[in-house]
Amino acid sequence: MKDFSPIVMVLLTLGYGADRGAAQSDKWGNPTTQKAEFYAASDVPHSQIELTRQWHETAAKAWGNYGPLEFWIVGSSETAARKLDKRYCGVRKQKDPSLSLKHCLNRGHNFVSYAKDGNAGLNTRRNKNEKWSGFIITMSARRPGPEEEDYKPVVLHEYFHVYQHAHILSRNESVRESLNQKNPWWGEGGAEYMAQLLYSRQEGVRPGYLKETMKRKLRSLKDLRKGENIKDIPYGRRGRISYDLGAWFIAFIISRSSEESYRVRFFKELNSKGFEGAFVKSFGQSSKDLLDEFHNGFLQLDLEEQMKIIP
Numbered sequence: 001m002k003d004f005s006p007i008v009m010v011l012l013t014l015g016y017g018a019d020r021g022a023a024q025s026d027k028w029g030n031p032t033t034q035k036a037e038f039y040a041a042s043d044v045p046h047s048q049i050e051l052t053r054q055w056h057e058t059a060a061k062a063w064g065n066y067g068p069l070e071f072w073i074v075g076s077s078e079t080a081a082r083k084l085d086k087r088y089c090g091v092r093k094q095k096d097p098s099l100s101l102k103h104c105l106n107r108g109h110n111f112v113s114y115a116k117d118g119n120a121g122l123n124t125r126r127n128k129n130e131k132w133s134g135f136i137i138t139m140s141a142r143r144p145g146p147e148e149e150d151y152k153p154v155v156l157h158e159y160f161h162v163y164q165h166a167h168i169l170s171r172n173e174s175v176r177e178s179l180n181q182k183n184p185w186w187g188e189g190g191a192e193y194m195a196q197l198l199y200s201r202q203e204g205v206r207p208g209y210l211k212e213t214m215k216r217k218l219r220s221l222k223d224l225r226k227g228e229n230i231k232d233i234p235y236g237r238r239g240r241i242s243y244d245l246g247a248w249f250i251a252f253i254i255s256r257s258s259e260e261s262y263r264v265r266f267f268k269e270l271n272s273k274g275f276e277g278a279f280v281k282s283f284g285q286s287s288k289d290l291l292d293e294f295h296n297g298f299l300q301l302d303l304e305e306q307m308k309i310i311p
């Protein structure tokens with residue numbers, strides 16, 4: 001919802017906002033030299049901010065620097081998280097003066113819930129109503145915390161979502177959803193596999209890390225129902241299955257084509273050809289056919305055979 005109360009604000013918004021919005025929509029999807037911004041709650045150690053910055057840099061170097069991007073890092077203090085929420089809404093209002101401060105402060109999933117429950121997440125802002133388009137990644141103190149190894153691939157995972165959404169130009173919600181697919185198998189599978197693959201290639205990461213991680217994800221196979229297709233599993237209670245087997249599906253299509261076909265070619269074709277058009281052009285088969293081969297062929301193989309596609 002928008003809050004256009006002072007008339008002068010409406011004029012300012014129309015005057016500057018229209019131009020700014022147009023300039024931004026032109027740049028959306030192009031790599032940028034603009035640096036990511038980092039904000040942290042007062043109880044977040046400096047080392048965690050640096051750790052997050054370092055892994056964002058690794059990701060941006062590998063996949064390109066996309067933005068505008070903000071990182072918001074929450075600690076475990078709810079009081080500090082509440083203060084960070086106020087700062088967050090101040091930044092939102094500064095970047096889009098037409099935004100309602102009250103609405104921002106009363107939003108449901110705020111930083112206090114991250115302080116309580118932990119987790120990481122990406123909020124992509126790109127629609128017809130808001131002047132500011134961009135990405136907001138939230139990291140926290142738990143699940144994963146900065147002392148866990150998982151924190152690093154999770155930063156890469158969230159940033160791969162930035163890469164995915166930067167390659168969808170539309171401001172129309174249903175178009176954006178269809179290009180990234182509504183269910184998690186495609187978007188989450190891609191973010192998870194690309195994150196783990198990139199992490200496994202970093203200096204100091206033990207050989208065998210990727211095989212170990214991907215083997216663990218195969219445990220979800222027992223939760224897949226007979227005849228069930230990963231593309232039909234929504235976010236929620238059974239979502240984990242499509243994160244895990246979706247990552248395997250991306251590994252599978254890369255083994256059938258190349259990393260370049262998935263990471264570069266598909267996303268280049270996406271806006272002009274749509275999901276299915278880009279899929280066929282990049283992988284030489286329909287998504288239905290490749291999914292069928294994945295379920296009826298690849299997932300039926302012995303573990304040893306399956307592991308062969310993991311570098």
Ligand SMILES: [Zn+2]
Nearest residue numbers: 157161188191
């Ligand atoms: Zn994700």
